[in-house]
Amino acid sequence: MPAKKSPGFAALAQLQSERAALDAREREARALAACELGEAVLDAVGAAFSPAEVVSLMKAAGERGYAATMAALGAPSPSRPKPEKGAVSDATHAAQ
Secondary structure, X not given: OOOOOOHHHHHHHHXXXXXXHHHHHHHHHHHHHHHHHHHHHHHHHOOOXXXXXXXXXXXXXXXXXXXXXXXXXXXXXXXXXXXXXXXXXXXXXXXX
């Protein structure tokens, strides 16, 4: 008589399959978001900055946080919605 398949192992296999599918969907969504962000950056800076300069600016802004970057640029900092739970905030950047 063949052994009965364990429902626990079946559930685990199903979850692993779903996780792999979600990972693939996340990679696709990230690629699309990156393209959209790249287009926005190109539209905003045009030929004013080289790609290396844009990367440098983005890294510096990421390290400082949004509010500190806007203050350093002398630009008004429009109010932003509170970050979702688990999101990295300006305060987190400042602490690093």
